[in-house]
């Protein structure tokens with residue numbers, strides 16, 4: 001397969017790039033960090049090519065990704081997380097998070113969509129954070145909730161074309177993104193576990209790839225409770 005991965009310079013995206021390359025697929029690894037991209041190319045010179053890309057740069061992102069015409073699988077994993085400081089609430093922080101998690105992702109979709117054909121797969125990496133009103137997660141959680149809605153509508157609108165749209169909702173994964181967290185991360189998994197769960201879900205064309213399973217079930221159950229109960233539960237975290 002020809003696979004394009006954003007966020008391939010770190011964490012989940014990097015592990016996916018390595019694992020797909022090791023399995024013999026051709027991977028276009030995207031990210032801003034040139035040295036991380038070079039390390040991937042050096043590790044898998046036959047399999048991985050690099051595309052240095054900042055998804056907040058709309059014109060460059062669209063122009064560069066539009067050039068790939070034979071993509072079987074597109075995985076949009078680039079993302080950032082910032083937590084709200086409720087005593088100094090900042091709309092600029094929301095803009096920073098949305099710039100990457102929403103508008104960056106949408107720019108990638110705009111670029112690749114005209115070239116996607118029946119059977120091709122578009123995978124959007126969201127988060128289980130979208131399921132409950134977690135403390136300080138107003139920006140990050142809402143960006144992932146928006147991603148999920150966009151994906152569900154795309155599943156409807158792209159079904160006629162036969163393009164498969166899938167979402168990934170990880171629980172906690174041990175990556176540089178979560179290494180800075182100063183709170184407990186229940187049921188946290190490794191990037192190797194995450195990559196395996198995602199690749200299995202992609203191969204099975206699952207609409208919703210949520211892991212670890214127990215964590216996902218628990219949050220999905222809690223998200224069906226009345227809103228006042230969800231708030232009461234989240235206050236305890």
Ligand SMILES: NC(=O)c1ccc[n+]([C@@H]2O[C@H](COP(=O)([O-])OP(=O)(O)OC[C@H]3O[C@@H](n4cnc5c(N)ncnc54)[C@H](OP(=O)(O)O)[C@@H]3O)[C@@H](O)[C@H]2O)c1
Nearest residue numbers: 007009010011012031032033054055078079172173175177
């Ligand atoms: N780790 C978790 O527990 C967890 C849980 C749920 C969901 N997720 C989601 O999984 C995805 C990957 O997260 P991760 O944990 O692997 O994080 P990570 O290790 O911090 O990696 C984030 C990736 O996003 C890329 N990125 C950030 N800003 C970018 C920009 N402006 N332009 C292009 N690329 C950019 C980074 O590349 P450069 O710095 O090279 O640009 C990096 O490759 C994210 O969407 C995250 O929200 C993670």
